[in-house]
Amino acid sequence: MQQKHVLIVEDEAPIRDMIRFALERADFSVVEAEDAQSARLAMADHLPDLILLDWMLPGISGAELAREWRRDELTQNVAIIMVTARVDEDDRVRGLNIGADDYVTKPFSSSELIARVRAVLRRSLPGGEDExxxxxxxxxxxxxxxxxxxxxxxxxxxxxxxxxxxxxxxxxxxxxxxxxxxxxxxxxxxxxxxxxxxxxxxxxxxxxxxxxxxxxxxxxxxxxxxxxxxx
Amino acid sequence: MQQKHVLIVEDEAPIRDMIRFALERADFSVVEAEDAQSARLAMADHLPDLILLDWMLPGISGAELAREWRRDELTQNVAIIMVTARVDEDDRVRGLNIGADDYVTKPFSSSELIARVRAVLRRSLPGGEDExxxxxxxxxxxxxxxxxxxxxxxxxxxxxxxxxxxxxxxxxxxxxxxxxxxxxxxxxxxxxxxxxxxxxxxxxxxxxxxxxxxxxxxxxxxxxxxxxxxx
DNA sequence: AACTTGTGTGACATATCCGTGACAGCCTCA
DNA sequence: TGAGGCTGTCACGGATATGTCACACAAGTT
CATH class of the missing domain: 1.10.10.10 (Winged helix-like DNA-binding domain superfamily/Winged helix DNA-binding domain)
Incomplete structure (x- = not known):
């Protein structure tokens, strides 16, 4: 399998590091962004295969960002996993409605993260949407x-x-x-x-x-x- | 499925025994160590598939040990589950940051332990090559x-x-x-x-x-x- | 030939695995 | 509040696989 590119959008540095560490150990290539703007910048260069998106970001919420990307022709097929501290069921449902492919709740283990990333990538790989x-x-x-x-x-x-x-x-x-x-x-x-x-x-x-x-x-x-x- | 080897690194004997009992009942082969040195000794003989590592050990902390192993060519691919009494979020993130694959908080049930051990081992297995x-x-x-x-x-x-x-x-x-x-x-x-x-x-x-x-x-x-x- | 040793073969008690129906807990919806 | 759907678990029974034995058979040995 070819190496996959993952973009992390997360404002808290320790969590970003932890995720990067886990992903790189699992042989993914990682790009980081701390807010919406740096995320756009990172995507301009090269589209990732998957985005790990924090629910709460300074300025714009992760949910807004996800919705935006889903509307964009260029980015609408990139898989998105929402990362959130909330355990509220409503948020979960809302997150998935927005178009996230999966949802990880903090705190999570690195192996859980990897498993979900792999699962989502595997799922979105063949052709895509209306299977x-x-x-x-x-x-x-x-x-x-x-x-x-x-x-x-x-x-x-x-x-x-x-x-x-x-x-x-x-x-x-x-x-x-x-x-x-x-x-x-x-x-x-x-x-x-x-x-x-x-x-x-x-x-x-x-x-x-x-x-x-x-x-x-x-x-x-x-x-x-x-x-x-x-x- | 072939039998898997687990190394327990834990200084408190009763907990060690409890873990050993649970693991052996689930058909794992178990090796015990009570500190960093005896852990090294146990690994010299045969590398385990997974290490259950106590967060607090006499002398060196489990976290230090984990970091050390992750740097070592020989042991860096061995799965690690941290065992800790702490429930603090920061510690959890820190533990995972170090490179633990999962994290179990005392007190835990033996079935939870087994479930986590199985999950981690399953994930670290090499992908199914079609023979x-x-x-x-x-x-x-x-x-x-x-x-x-x-x-x-x-x-x-x-x-x-x-x-x-x-x-x-x-x-x-x-x-x-x-x-x-x-x-x-x-x-x-x-x-x-x-x-x-x-x-x-x-x-x-x-x-x-x-x-x-x-x-x-x-x-x-x-x-x-x-x-x-x-x- | 008789004997020794190693292997093929059928039978059988037991252990293990799986299909199945029942049931209680949990939701949602009216 | 109750009906109804969905889920996970359990216990029972039947089907199948497993390990062991006893005996037949074959291949060497003396």
Whole structure:
């Protein structure tokens, strides 16, 4: 994988340093900015692949900045992760509505940060926005978050949807329950591994009326695999 | 998954014991150290995959130690989790700034500890390189954990799969039953050596319909060999 | 040939893994 | 406040894999 460029927009120097340290250790190239203006300056030279944006900045808020970038033709496809001290749910929702791809709450561990950065970059890498996945008659539209089996629609809960989306993005490959928890549930939640089984069951059940449950295969002792080929 | 080694650096014996107990129950191999010097000693023998490092140690602080290790070529890639009684935000940032991968605050539950240890180890693992082995028509794909003989698929149990994978990664070479137990079963499980024979048999049986069982050759008095050449 | 040693093979008790239904907690929405 | 949807956990039971044994068989040895 080619080295990725990350722009940090953060006014507090110690946190900036900590983030830079973590990112450079993980082999990212890092550019720093302490406010909106220096951020613009940094972007003029070279567009980053991802921006780590502090929620609170002197002058303009990070949220405003994000909204602005999303409107700009040039920057609208750059991934954004909001960094904030707030734990308020409303802010979180607002942040994501603005167009941030993910959201990290202080205090966070460096490995958590890296994991989220990697996850976002991985997600935004292929083509981008309105992802539309098709698999032998089973189709998933990311924009409308709809799944349809042939003609008729499939009704899925949020978790089942994300699970299926993950599977369809990564077919023909075995994933452990641990890996699935990482990539479908999120890196910072601790849930039992068997929970994966239950959701697999629920997804299979939803897909079964159309016969698509055969795509979800159990690999005993290892995990699960999404594949069109039979066992 | 192979067993991981964890080094605990902690001066208080009861806490050390508690951590050791939790880790061993979760199938990690544990080495203890009570100060910087004994930590160095423990590392000299064998590098751990992860270090649980107490923030406060007699003499040198854990933070100093972490910084030192991060500078050392040999140890800089070993994951570090700081263990501390402090809840102060600044300390946390400072700890992560130093290069710790995560941070656990006393008191902590053993399940939380295990979760964090697992999370950190998982993240520091090298990305999944897609191993794909081929051998005269017999092919094994590590990503999908599939084995196929020519056109049709071969159905294997977990142990047979690992065994075949081991063979195909190390062809043309004789291995004793003991070596095979080490590398396929794991280094510290005790099973009878004859068990290898039984699994060899099962693997041969699965490969036989396609004629590929001839690759698994018995070397009387020594062990087995995987080879395309006959005898 | 008899004996010794090493390996193939089928059977079997057990351990392990996974599918499944049930359930309580938590949301949201009316 | 209650209904209804979603989530994570658990316990049970069935399916499958595992390790060990006993015995058959083969290859050397005396």
């Amino acid at each position: 539309c996945l098709e698999f032998e008659g089973l189709s998933l539209d990311a924009a409308s978050q709809r799944v349809s089996a042939g003609a008729d629609a499939v009704r899925l809960g949020p978790t089942e949807y994300r699970l299926l989306r993950f599977f369809m993005s990564n077919p023909e490959r075995v994933y452990s329950r641990e890996q699935m928890l990482d990539r479908v549930w999120g890196q910072n939640v601790y849930v039992e591994e068997r929970t994966v089984d239950v959701h697999i069951r629920r997804l299979r059940k939803a897909l079964a009326p159309h016969g698509f449950d055969r795509f979800i295969q159990t690999v005993r002792g290892s995990g699960y695999r999404f594949s069109s080929k039979s066992l | 794909c082995l081929e051998f005269e028509g017999l092919s094994l794909d590590a990503a999908s954990q599939r084995v196929s003989a020519g056109a049709d698929a071969v159905r294997l149990g977990p142990t047979e799969y690992r065994l075949l994978r081991f063979f195909m990664s190390n062809p043309e070479r004789v291995y004793s039953r003991e070596q095979m137990l080490d590398r396929v079963w794991g280094q510290n499980v005790y099973v009878e050596e004859r068990t290898v024979d039984v699994h060899i048999r099962r693997l041969r049986k699965a490969l036989a319909p396609h004629g590929f069982d001839r690759f698994i050759q018995t070397v009387r008095g020594s062990g087995y060999r995987f080879s395309s050449k006959s005898l």
